[in-house]
Amino acid sequence: MISVENYTTHTLVIKKSEFICHLIPCSQIEQAKQLIEKYSDPQATHNCVAYIIGTHERAYDDGEPSGTAGMPMLNVLKMQGLTNIIAIVTRYFGGIKLGAGGLTRAYSQSVSQALKEAKIVEKEPVDLYTITIDYTYTRKFEHLLKVQHIQCIDIQYLEQVCYQCYIRDLDFLKQIQELTNNQFEAHKIGTDYIKKDV
Structure with missing residues (x-):
């Protein structure tokens, strides 16, 4: 199986909104909730989540329009063939709306760019x-x-x-x-x- 070796974070700014992606290796579904709480910021506008842990998958939009955050993030993980990984993108709204297409691109890009910085290992x-x-x-x-x-x-x-x-x-x-x-x-x-x- 392929996953990230260590916790990795990456920040992307689009139209004054800050998107901070956290990539967390996780092999036990029982740990997922605790890790998501640890790396989510309750002060942020949104904390969107996607994970693949063993046979478990989840995509969560956390208040963003349905299908614009969690699923695009999950698709990036799937396309890379990754598993036992949690991706959380924390968004701080900058005052300019991005629209559904813009949000989908922003969340996908946030995870893709973080994966470029992460060490991917078998x-x-x-x-x-x-x-x-x-x-x-x-x-x-x-x-x-x-x-x-x-x-x-x-x-x-x-x-x-x-x-x-x-x-x-x-x-x-x-x-x-x-x-x-x-x-x-x-x-x-x-x-x-x-x-x-x-």
Whole structure:
């Protein structure tokens, strides 16, 4: 699947109206509402939304004339073959009306231009694990992470050290077993879409 690697924003000004596009990677439909609230400005005239997350699609005009904002934005995402992405275009009205055709062009253009600035990558589903080990093994384990190019997204120093890592190949767990004399715990906590290894 193809998506944006990171959050990207782009501003477009048309006839004094400001259109700010936010592109947000999102692979869990349960997170969509929270992310839309986070990146929408309640002070803005409109916050129009389009997203494709797995099999879920949505287009929302937020008070703009029906079909002039959400659907044109969604069509841009579809034409680019993107998925697991939310596009929000926040509009601050500048006092000059654009008409239906002008609005459709403005919202489409806003998303298209933001996508030109975004880094588009191929992503794949990868399992996320919590790995818990004793402090005595941390240096060796962190060296192993580096050598095997394992992406670690969080470390917590508690009674033992807890690492959150994306693991593509379960052979890695055997390597930890050898490294720690089987004194470790590994629990799968979910699956996420991350950039594919080239």
